[in-house]
Amino acid sequence: MAKEPILQINQLLTQFYSDGGKVNAVNNVSLEIREGQTVCLVGESGCGKSATAMSVMGLIDPSSGQVSNGEVLFEGQDLLKMKKGDLRRLRGKDFAMIFQEPMSSLNPVLTIGEQITESIIEHELLSKKEAKQRGLELINLVGIGRGEEIFSSYPHQLSGGMLQRIMIAIAISCNPRLLIADEPTTALDVTIQAQILDLLRNLKEERNMSMLLITHDLGVVAEVADYVIVMYAGKIIEQGPVVELFKNPKHPYTKGLLAAKPVINQRREKLYTIPGQVPNLIDLQPSCYFSERCEHCMSICTTKQPPMKQIRDSHDVACWLYEEEVSV
Amino acid sequence: MSKALPLLEVKNLKKYYGDSSNLFRRNPEVVKAVDGVSFTIEKGETFGLVGESGSGKSTIGKSILRLSSITDGEVLYKGQNIHKLSKKDMRNLRPKLQFIFQDPYSSLNPRIRIGDAIGEALIDHGLVDKSEIRERVLEVLDICGLAPYQIDRYPHEFSGGQRQRIGIARAIILNPDFIVADEPVSALDVSIQAQIINLFSDLQKERDITFLFISHDLSVVEHLCSKIGVLYLGTMMELGSRDQLYGNPLHPYTKALLSAVPVPDPTLKRERIIIKGDIPNPADPPKGCKFHTRCPIATDMCRIEVPEFREVEANHFVACHFA
Amino acid sequence: MENPPITIASKSKAEKRKKSSLWGQVLQRFLKKKIALVGLGFLLFIFLFSLIGPFFSPYATEGVNPTQINLPPSSEHWLGTDKLGRDVLTRLMFAGRISLTVGVGAMVLSVTFGALLGILAGYYKGIIDQIVMRIADILMTLPSLPLLFIMAAVMSEWKVPTEQRLYIVMLMLSLVGWPGLARLVRSQVLSLRERQFIQATDALGLRDHRKLLNHLLPNIVPLLIVSGTLSIGGAILSESVLSYFGLGVVPPTASWGNMINAANSLIDFQKRPWLWIPPGIAIFLTVISINLLGDGLRDAIDPNMKRR
Numbered sequence A: 001m002a003k004e005p006i007l008q009i010n011q012l013l014t015q016f017y018s019d020g021g022k023v024n025a026v027n028n029v030s031l032e033i034r035e036g037q038t039v040c041l042v043g044e045s046g047c048g049k050s051a052t053a054m055s056v057m058g059l060i061d062p063s064s065g066q067v068s069n070g071e072v073l074f075e076g077q078d079l080l081k082m083k084k085g086d087l088r089r090l091r092g093k094d095f096a097m098i099f100q101e102p103m104s105s106l107n108p109v110l111t112i113g114e115q116i117t118e119s120i121i122e123h124e125l126l127s128k129k130e131a132k133q134r135g136l137e138l139i140n141l142v143g144i145g146r147g148e149e150i151f152s153s154y155p156h157q158l159s160g161g162m163l164q165r166i167m168i169a170i171a172i173s174c175n176p177r178l179l180i181a182d183e184p185t186t187a188l189d190v191t192i193q194a195q196i197l198d199l200l201r202n203l204k205e206e207r208n209m210s211m212l213l214i215t216h217d218l219g220v221v222a223e224v225a226d227y228v229i230v231m232y233a234g235k236i237i238e239q240g241p242v243v244e245l246f247k248n249p250k251h252p253y254t255k256g257l258l259a260a261k262p263v264i265n266q267r268r269e270k271l272y273t274i275p276g277q278v279p280n281l282i283d284l285q286p287s288c289y290f291s292e293r294c295e296h297c298m299s300i301c302t303t304k305q306p307p308m309k310q311i312r313d314s315h316d317v318a319c320w321l322y323e324e325e326v327s328v
Numbered sequence B: 001m002s003k004a005l006p007l008l009e010v011k012n013l014k015k016y017y018g019d020s021s022n023l024f025r026r027n028p029e030v031v032k033a034v035d036g037v038s039f040t041i042e043k044g045e046t047f048g049l050v051g052e053s054g055s056g057k058s059t060i061g062k063s064i065l066r067l068s069s070i071t072d073g074e075v076l077y078k079g080q081n082i083h084k085l086s087k088k089d090m091r092n093l094r095p096k097l098q099f100i101f102q103d104p105y106s107s108l109n110p111r112i113r114i115g116d117a118i119g120e121a122l123i124d125h126g127l128v129d130k131s132e133i134r135e136r137v138l139e140v141l142d143i144c145g146l147a148p149y150q151i152d153r154y155p156h157e158f159s160g161g162q163r164q165r166i167g168i169a170r171a172i173i174l175n176p177d178f179i180v181a182d183e184p185v186s187a188l189d190v191s192i193q194a195q196i197i198n199l200f201s202d203l204q205k206e207r208d209i210t211f212l213f214i215s216h217d218l219s220v221v222e223h224l225c226s227k228i229g230v231l232y233l234g235t236m237m238e239l240g241s242r243d244q245l246y247g248n249p250l251h252p253y254t255k256a257l258l259s260a261v262p263v264p265d266p267t268l269k270r271e272r273i274i275i276k277g278d279i280p281n282p283a284d285p286p287k288g289c290k291f292h293t294r295c296p297i298a299t300d301m302c303r304i305e306v307p308e309f310r311e312v313e314a315n316h317f318v319a320c321h322f323a
Numbered sequence C: 001m002e003n004p005p006i007t008i009a010s011k012s013k014a015e016k017r018k019k020s021s022l023w024g025q026v027l028q029r030f031l032k033k034k035i036a037l038v039g040l041g042f043l044l045f046i047f048l049f050s051l052i053g054p055f056f057s058p059y060a061t062e063g064v065n066p067t068q069i070n071l072p073p074s075s076e077h078w079l080g081t082d083k084l085g086r087d088v089l090t091r092l093m094f095a096g097r098i099s100l101t102v103g104v105g106a107m108v109l110s111v112t113f114g115a116l117l118g119i120l121a122g123y124y125k126g127i128i129d130q131i132v133m134r135i136a137d138i139l140m141t142l143p144s145l146p147l148l149f150i151m152a153a154v155m156s157e158w159k160v161p162t163e164q165r166l167y168i169v170m171l172m173l174s175l176v177g178w179p180g181l182a183r184l185v186r187s188q189v190l191s192l193r194e195r196q197f198i199q200a201t202d203a204l205g206l207r208d209h210r211k212l213l214n215h216l217l218p219n220i221v222p223l224l225i226v227s228g229t230l231s232i233g234g235a236i237l238s239e240s241v242l243s244y245f246g247l248g249v250v251p252p253t254a255s256w257g258n259m260i261n262a263a264n265s266l267i268d269f270q271k272r273p274w275l276w277i278p279p280g281i282a283i284f285l286t287v288i289s290i291n292l293l294g295d296g297l298r299d300a301i302d303p304n305m306k307r308r
Helices: A050-055 A084-090 A112-123 A128-141 A147-152 A160-171 A192-205 A216-225 A241-249 A252-260 A319-328 B059-066 B087-096 B114-126 B132-144 B148-152 B160-174 B190-206 B218-224 B240-247 B252-260 B300-304 C013-017 C022-032 C034-051 C088-124 C126-141 C146-155 C162-193 C195-203 C207-245 C256-264 C266-271 C274-304
Strands: A005-018 A019-034 A038-042 A067-072 A095-098 A178-182 A210-215 A227-232 A237-239 A309-311 A316-317 B008-017 B030-040 B048-051 B072-077 B095-099 B178-182 B209-217 B227-232 B236-239 B310-313 B316-317
Touching: A005 A050, A005 A084, A005 A210, A019 A050, A019 A067, A019 A210, A019 A237, A038 A050, A038 A216, A050 A067, A050 A095, A050 A178, A095 A160, A112 A128, A112 A147, A112 A160, A128 A147, A128 A160, A160 A192, A160 C126, A192 A210, A192 A216, A192 B252, A210 A216, A216 A241, A227 A241, A237 A241, A237 A252, A252 B190, A309 A319, B008 B059, B030 B059, B030 B072, B030 B227, B030 B236, B030 C088, B048 B059, B048 B218, B048 C126, B059 B178, B059 B209, B087 B095, B095 B160, B095 C195, B114 B132, B114 B148, B114 B160, B114 C207, B132 B148, B132 B160, B148 B218, B160 B190, B190 B209, B190 B218, B227 B240, B227 B252, B236 B240, B236 B252, C022 C034, C022 C274, C034 C088, C034 C274, C088 C126, C088 C162, C088 C207, C088 C256, C088 C274, C126 C162, C146 C162, C146 C207, C162 C195, C162 C207, C207 C256, C207 C274, C256 C266, C256 C274, C266 C274
Parallel strands: A038 A210, A038 A227, A095 A178, A178 A210, B048 B209, B048 B227, B095 B178, B178 B209
Antiparallel strands: A005 A019, A005 A067, A227 A237, A237 A316, A309 A316, B008 B030, B008 B072, B227 B236, B236 B316, B310 B316
16 A cells, blocks of 8 residues: 655754754654554654654754754645744644643643634634534543533643643644654553553544654554654664564664563563663764664774665664675 | 561551641641551562552652651661651661662752762761772772762763662662662663663672662563562552562552553553543542542442452452452 | 673763863853953952052052142043042042952851851751741841941941941941842752752761751852852942941041042032042942853853753
């Protein structure tokens, strides 16, 4: 099935300013999301997964950084070249975003109802009354009863899980075709996380929505993703369909991540550890950025960046180990 | 089993917040953060306390070391009631009882070099001669996987994982018998988390330290702890050995928790128990069994009667009418 | 696998660039603040002018010379002379010594009181906090200028010797200055107490004096430096006001305030601007330099710990 990609990112380069110069937070990242597909961006803190999402949404604070290169094509239109007004019309309507901290993403002095209807009124040109009707339906849809009561309450009166549901309700209020979720369950308790993941899965299926989910938790990835992209130090190092990637990880970093995570009912005496820590993005030389921590590090790894290589159907890896195998 | 004293015994611990009427509020909201929790920790054991937010797990950790006061109950360390000790006796006991904090960023004083931060308690307690301090600090730095040249650096020069190592070094330099670790790995990335977990299990084996390990992450707890207690809204729901709890969970809440943890295996299709609803407000907990509002098998009895915390098999306790 | 020792990538470039001293970083950031450096420069100039200047002057501060009364600026007397024939430039230098001494002295006293009481109140809370903060509240409800006037009037009534008035003025200024500072320090201490590293000192069983001196104080020093610097300006202004009204430092001791007093007389005001314009400019430049410096210090010191 050759569905058109709903979002296509080409060679995205996002740089942040720091004392030591420009830092490539997102370093030549290309990816695509097809209709109805859930793509997960996985990686540890500082790998550029959130910066990628922020770049797509045009939310990079100009005083701290900029998108220096690349294209972000949403249904064929380049978001980076779009006028501010056009972008605003798309944002919230055709694609929407939910964040990690529901508490700080909502305005504490406005009621939940005002915040839900705000974007409906803005984008769909409905009357206040119709918007309220829609708002109540949405609250119901995300699995909170007592719609009227919630509608007139303030953020501090609700729990974290409820607020995240509200955030989701706001995000889907205009039937977006793409939902970007940045660590949507990280701040929540496990039982609540299970509820939210369930909700996101159902919404996606019912509405044939595409989703870009950003997370550090491989468990969450396994539960919701169709396609997985692993990032390290601003670059994509491996990507593939979820089952393939978990069963047959190629990059030493992906393997390490999977082995380092303690898994329930699979206790081992010792956890596998990836030695060292994420490199400082400022002083990266042309090399495989993972080489310092890699068990299989070869001399070429420290001098040249490995290109992306297809291993199997839509399973790509950037690692010299496989480069030799294929080319020589 | 011999009747040797357990290292630590917690009896009917209660901690209520907001329990004081004042001029302006005649009917203050009392939050029962910890509501009658009892357990014992034997020497050399790693006891895991699991629970979601509002379960009171951190409050218990702090109360055990008398870092916060308690409303009622007893905490016995080798038979002596910690909360009844004089200020001086408590201070002398401090080195034996240590605490490791959750947030590696705020648990180190930004204006103190890490070598001084690690060594200062030794000096303050007069445990080691000043000339030996540096040597001792270098020794624990090595144990915790930090390099000697880092001794004179400030906290902001370290990553989260390294800071957590510094926090651990600061605790173990005092040769403690017992350490409370409050979510020590939850702020860390997976690859760093594994390093710290392994450090904990090494310390456990090599230094014979008893741990109380507080966490919301059931997979980490399974990995490290031999005995585990499950808390919900300030009450112990289930308590048992690792094998009992993970192999044969009896309380519906424990089952739900275990089932809610995402497993990194996309091919695994399992029966998931997704419990409905939110964690109730701890200031207004449900009557009867506190879990009944979300329990899939709750009956009228659960709404009225508080289930007894009873031993269903050897050393396996559950507070549920149907277990 | 054994615990792999952490190696920081063989001390990379960034590591070498980084200064391992916190104050070194503050200095680096401060040196980037151009305006603050200008303020610092002015201030240094005024300090040197007041401290060293008099040694180059051929005139004595109280060198009364009845033959050269009220002369306009000339090559001999660059800023002219006053009604007793004293050289205005020389007096301006000596007055600078007095004003700066009062400013710095009052700052040191109020920072000492404020920090000490603020730390105690914030750390021990309870009854100590209540007592300290209620006293501070009461002092802050009283308008400070009238209060200073009353105290100064009492001082005049008791016939305090001229040379001692200087120190009493400092004390008075610090008395109205400390409550604000104590409040700032207290709230800082209260928020520090909630930080885990202060809770950690409890867990380690450290003694109180170590917690206060080694852990709380170093985290308050930046606040003290910034608000201390800024308060010098306020103290200099208050001293000038008092002296202008003849209630602070009184003649024959010169201070910028009592020099401006010349403007009180209509003739001096209209005909002899060299008597009151120079001290006015001196006060203006000093205070504005102090404020620029203080703002620069705040920017250099404040944002540090947040970003790694």
